[in-house]
Amino acid sequence: MKKILKAIGLILALLIIVGAIFYVANNESLPTGIKSEKAEALATKMMKALNYEAYKNTEVLEWRFRGKHFYKWYKSENIVEVSWDKNKVILHTKQPEKSVVFVSDINTENQQLIQQATNYFNNDSFWLVAPFKVFDTGVERSIVKHNEKDALLITYTSGGSTPGDSYLWILNEEGFPTSFKMWTSSIPIGGIEASWSDWKTTAAGFQLPIKHKMSLFGVELKMGDVKASNPKADALAHKILKTIKHEAYKKTRYIEWSFRGKRFFKWDKQKHIVEVSWDNNKVILHTNNIEKSTVFIDEKESTENKNEIVKKAEAIFNNDNFWLVAPHKLFENGIIRNIVNIDGKEALKVKYTTGGSTPGDSYIWIVNDAFLPIQFLMTVPSMKMDQVPATWDDWFTTESGTLLPKNHTFSSGGKLSMGDVKAFN
Structure with missing residues (x-):
């Protein structure tokens, strides 16, 4: 028994050492950005490249997140259908008390599922429309030099499920996003990069991402058959x-x-x-x-x-x-x-x-x-x-x-x- 415990202890110690080395090798400190008119101009350039006006006026967005969570978002009405497993929530994003819950197609009173749907939507919609949110209320914008080029640092001071998170948007010459780096409460390693390079042109006249690839272990986040329509x-x-x-x-x-x-x-x-x-x-x-x-x-x-x-x-x-x-x-x-x-x-x-x-x-x-x-x-x-x-x-x-x-x-x-x-x- 002592030998087994000793072996387990050695394995745990080894894992801790490997984890510490991995953390030190991959963790990046949050860069210090400069709030300025230049940052505002870069954010505006990004919105123009994304065709923000078309997004702003879109009525319906549809997607699925990693094949597990399914969404139909009536954006102009602030209502989204969130489905997973046997659950379906008609979520009123501005008035959650009006939300309706179904389990196996049977209406039920379950406030926990409403909160769960809200958390899913906050996370999963971010991976769909994050670049369109840089002028949202409670967002701070600043300039950071990344590989000798201007990048846009976004910090969410309020809103969503995890206020305080920061994202460094890396843009091409036209101002279109190609990736971002993350400093979030849900990921202990700072500076993990995710691609924003696989896009689909929607019927509503702007592009949405169909997948993202993370620098951490090559994890891929698929957005399913994304749609936007009016x-x-x-x-x-x-x-x-x-x-x-x-x-x-x-x-x-x-x-x-x-x-x-x-x-x-x-x-x-x-x-x-x-x-x-x-x-x-x-x-x-x-x-x-x-x-x-x-x-x-x-x-x-x-x-x-x-x-x-x-x-x-x-x-x-x-x-x-x-x-x-x-x-x-x-x-x-x-x-x-x-x-x-x-x-x-x-x-x-x-x-x-x-x-x-x-x-x-x-x-x-x-x-x-x-x-x-x-x-x-x-x-x-x-x-x-x-x-x-x-x-x-x-x-x-x-x-x-x-x-x-x-x-x-x-x-x-x-x-x-x-x-x-x-x-x-």
Whole structure:
């Protein structure tokens, strides 16, 4: 027996020595950061790289943590479904007393499960959306030099399950996070690094991580099939498309119109070719293959200043067709949709992240009771426009069966005519 106890004692002593060596070799002290405008600027750059606006306006997030905890987070309503084992908690994050608990699909009063769900959610959601939280209440931001580059040190002074934790965000040149180092109460070794390099672009227009890899023993945290969506906004967009007969628009081949009586268009939508005319210029613009475009001056083909004239025709077309068919473009790539309230009624905000001449523009569509667009509010940073209103008037059913507008009116009283609008096959 004494030999066995002695052997156990030697093993324990050896483990303690190995553990101490491992701790000394891997533990890093929390760096001292400098709170400054530079730190605020770096955090802002990070938010822009992450497309924080899209995240902020997202309605629903879904993921699973390590295949054990399952989440459907109605973010705009502050409600999250948390499921694990035989348990399911409808957790009201702002009003926990409203939470509902089910065990094996049977409603039960179990406050302990509500607290457990809260702890799971605080931890597991952090691994999904931590970089979006750097401007939360109770967060301190400072600058730290890491490998001779600026890194963002975040300290949570309040909130969550473990206030006091700190994270050093390591960013690429664009400000996008690639990893962080942790100093937390739950991990005794400081400076453990976790990757933030495996991302998925969601339907809501921003990226979420699908997994993380820890520097400690190579542990991997999988986030499952992450999703972010705006079902209410999408439902409103679909109602608008139904009202303006979008299915007929998709089948429409030819559209003709003019812009202020000065620029004239004949668009073969099926072949992606549009005839753009202004002054003595005419461009046969191949929108999907600009190099094939041809230029005519006074009805004669010309190569003089061709690139400049084609580029101008493309810019004219991008602007002028928007005033005719913008509501038909609600589900094109690079568009973020979300619900906003205007004068107590729901309206649809769309933001263009790519495409056109000025990505970054956004428009709030105001509809009538039949979901027909009657006005939008334009935010165009390049023109210093912030929610400038314009009407969408005189909608009519075209020969092809779709609806298109004939006129617009600005808040200044100015009119914009689309001329003799035609759409046919």
